[in-house]
Amino acid sequence: MNNNNVIEVQNLTKMFxxxxxxxxxxFEVEKGEIFGFLGANGAGKTTAMKMLIGxxxxxxxxxxxxxxxxxxxAEDIKKNIGYMSQKFALYDDLTVKExxxxxxxxxxxxxxxxxxxxxxxxxxxxxxxVAKKLVxxxxxxxxxxxxxxxxxxxxxxxxFLDEPTGGVDPITRRQFWELIYKAAHxxxxxxxxxxxxxxxxxxxxxxxxxxxKIEALxxxxxLKQQFNVTNMNDVFLKLARG
Amino acid sequence: xxxFIGFIKKEFYHIFRDRRSLFILFGxxxxxxxxxxxxxxxxxxxxxxxxxxxxxxxxxxEIIHKIxxxxxxxxxxxINKESDIESVxxxxxxxxxxxxxxxxxKNLIKNHKANLQIITDATDPNTANxxxxxxxxxxxxxxxxxxxxxxxxxxxxxxxxxxxxxxxKSVYMFVPGVMTIILMLVSAMMTSISITKEKELGTMExxxxxxIKPIQVIVGKxxxxxxxxxxxxxxIVLLSIFIFKMPVQGSLFLLGLxxxxxxxxxxxxxxxxxxxxxxxxTAMMISLMGLMLPVILLSGFIFPISSMPxxxxxxxxxxxxxWFIIIIKGIMLKGVGLQYIWKETFILLGMxxxxxxxxxxxxxxxxx
Numbered sequence: 001m002n003n004n005n006v007i008e009v010q011n012l013t014k015m016f017x018x019x020x021x022x023x024x025x026x027f028e029v030e031k032g033e034i035f036g037f038l039g040a041n042g043a044g045k046t047t048a049m050k051m052l053i054g055x056x057x058x059x060x061x062x063x064x065x066x067x068x069x070x071x072x073x074a075e076d077i078k079k080n081i082g083y084m085s086q087k088f089a090l091y092d093d094l095t096v097k098e099x100x101x102x103x104x105x106x107x108x109x110x111x112x113x114x115x116x117x118x119x120x121x122x123x124x125x126x127x128x129x130v131a132k133k134l135v136x137x138x139x140x141x142x143x144x145x146x147x148x149x150x151x152x153x154x155x156x157x158x159x160f161l162d163e164p165t166g167g168v169d170p171i172t173r174r175q176f177w178e179l180i181y182k183a184a185h186x187x188x189x190x191x192x193x194x195x196x197x198x199x200x201x202x203x204x205x206x207x208x209x210x211x212x213k214i215e216a217l218x219x220x221x222x223l224k225q226q227f228n229v230t231n232m233n234d235v236f237l238k239l240a241r242g
Numbered sequence: 243x244x245x246f247i248g249f250i251k252k253e254f255y256h257i258f259r260d261r262r263s264l265f266i267l268f269g270x271x272x273x274x275x276x277x278x279x280x281x282x283x284x285x286x287x288x289x290x291x292x293x294x295x296x297x298x299x300x301x302x303x304e305i306i307h308k309i310x311x312x313x314x315x316x317x318x319x320x321i322n323k324e325s326d327i328e329s330v331x332x333x334x335x336x337x338x339x340x341x342x343x344x345x346x347x348k349n350l351i352k353n354h355k356a357n358l359q360i361i362t363d364a365t366d367p368n369t370a371n372x373x374x375x376x377x378x379x380x381x382x383x384x385x386x387x388x389x390x391x392x393x394x395x396x397x398x399x400x401x402x403x404x405x406x407x408x409x410x411k412s413v414y415m416f417v418p419g420v421m422t423i424i425l426m427l428v429s430a431m432m433t434s435i436s437i438t439k440e441k442e443l444g445t446m447e448x449x450x451x452x453x454i455k456p457i458q459v460i461v462g463k464x465x466x467x468x469x470x471x472x473x474x475x476x477x478i479v480l481l482s483i484f485i486f487k488m489p490v491q492g493s494l495f496l497l498g499l500x501x502x503x504x505x506x507x508x509x510x511x512x513x514x515x516x517x518x519x520x521x522x523x524t525a526m527m528i529s530l531m532g533l534m535l536p537v538i539l540l541s542g543f544i545f546p547i548s549s550m551p552x553x554x555x556x557x558x559x560x561x562x563x564x565w566f567i568i569i570i571k572g573i574m575l576k577g578v579g580l581q582y583i584w585k586e587t588f589i590l591l592g593m594x595x596x597x598x599x600x601x602x603x604x605x606x607x608x609x610x
Contacts, residue, residue: 053451054451055450075453075455078451078453079453081451083447083448083451083452084448085444085447085448086444087443087444087447088444089444089448090445091252091255091256091443091445092443093255093256093259093260094252101248102248102249102251102252103448103452105244105245105248105249106245106248106249106449106452106453106454107452107453108244108245108453134259160451
């Protein structure tokens with residue numbers, strides 16, 4: 001056991017009836033790492049992630065998140081992680097400030113802390129002019145950046161991002177990744193699923209899931225060497241085609 | 243607790259910023275009670291009738307005068323020949339035609355018998371029936387006046403008294419029904435829609451990943467609707483007291499408690515609906531088809547349960563609204579206390595507990 005690991009997974013399995021969605025996967029994620037969790041649609045990424053964030057019970061195997069057991073301490077895990085889903089998930093009919101206050105509130109932040117946090121967050125994202133506008137009126141790119149910042153509001157040890165950049169333009173994606181780097185730099189571990197292969201290059205390490213199993217796990221550089229290709233896209237294609 | 247308050251605050255933002263839900267919450271109850279109270283009514287007033295008077299003598303004139311003097315009828319027109327009868331009905335101008343035979347007065351004096359034909363438009367059977375009954379009643383009254391000096395050897399004199407609603411106002415029947423519908427609508431439909439909305443938007447997932455407990459999410463979502471339903475119930479009772487002059491005979495406190503019990507059972511149904519529907523539209527359709535229709539048709543609100551076919555009578559028993567209507571009719575109109583309605587209350591309580599248990603179970607399965 002390495003004390004620097006914030007996620008440790010051993011033979012984690014999830015079955016739905018006869019169907020094995022996640023088949024005995026094992027991996028570790030280190031503190032401060034940007035861990036890319038790749039796979040085609042239906043490969044089992046989301047199911048695996050749901051077990052780690054405590055909203056789905058594993059069928060078998062072991063998993064520790066932030067040093068806590070997913071079976072027994074799911075409630076404690078929730079306090080230590082942030083989550084942003086592929087669906088945009090702030091409230092459209094609340095203003096930027098109200099959203100921040102609400103999510104700060106459900107994570108149990110004090111009123112004073114919420115005030116400080118929301119002031120810095122709005123300043124960092126350059127949202128001063130729209131702080132009192134309904135989130136529904138913002139462009140998607142802004143909403144996603146806001147959503148990410150909200151998931152970091154309670155300073156979680158790990159943040160889980162489920163296809164966070166779906167449907168946004170390349171420039172916004174680039175800016176979004178700058179936010180991810182910044183969070184990782186400040187010591188937050190980032191666990192991100194994506195199917196944009198250029199994004200995989202930005203990760204410290206990536207795992208590639210095919211049909212419920214992890215078929216490859218290493219740094220992008222070593223994976224490219226191993227498969228003797230020049231980019232991650234080709235690594236993925238080689239694996240997915242079997 | 244602080245989390246919970248923040249949650250409820252957010253819920254009120256949702257409600258007050260959505261015009262559609264605001265309308266359902268506050269416009270609908272008032273609109274419905276006004277509609278049922280003023281526009282939709284079983285009473286007949288100022289029904290237009292036509293008269294075909296073949297004799298035009300003193301007696302027919304007197305009868306016509308009596309009929310037009312009553313508040314139920316107004317004489318729309320006089321027609322002159324039989325063939326006009328059909329045409330006035332077809333034009334839809336009148337609901338009934340009175341056809342006095344030739345030599346009405348003469349026949350009455352000579353033969354002690356004269357014929358008056360009452361023809362009614364039975365496209366609306368209830369009205370047709372009522373019209374013929376009312377005309378008959380006026381005729382009987384008139385006959386009595388004619389026979390004042392003659393005593394009939396055997397007489398049965400019915401003495402009718404309409405208790406609890408002596409003026410037979412239909413609003414007395416509608417207020418409890420409308421209150422039931424509104425509470426059902428606000429509590430069950432609005433909650434199920436607001437919960438499925440979070441599922442649809444993906445915010446429910448975010449909430450489940452946060453440290454806030456699922457039970458807190460659900461209670462937080464239903465709490466504003468309990469509050470708003472209670473306000474609605476109060477508004478409806480106030481409207482019925484001050485606008486329709488329908489006094490609440492029984493204890494307001496008991497009425498309040500029973501209403502809260504019904505609200506909770508409707509909320510539990512709303513949660514149940516939200517666990518089985520993935521989108522807001524589905525939730526709305528299930529609420530309308532599965533809850534509203536039975537409440538309107540099978541609860542005894544409009545159609546008396548005792549005259550339904552047996553299978554429907556049996557089905558009506560599983561509708562919480564049926565029991566609630568019996569309870570509030572008892573309290574509002576008859577002024578009864580708990581000793582008369584404990585059985586219904588008990589059934590409603592049992593149903594509420596059952597729905598809550600079922601929705602908690604279903605909700606847990608969903609989380610898996």
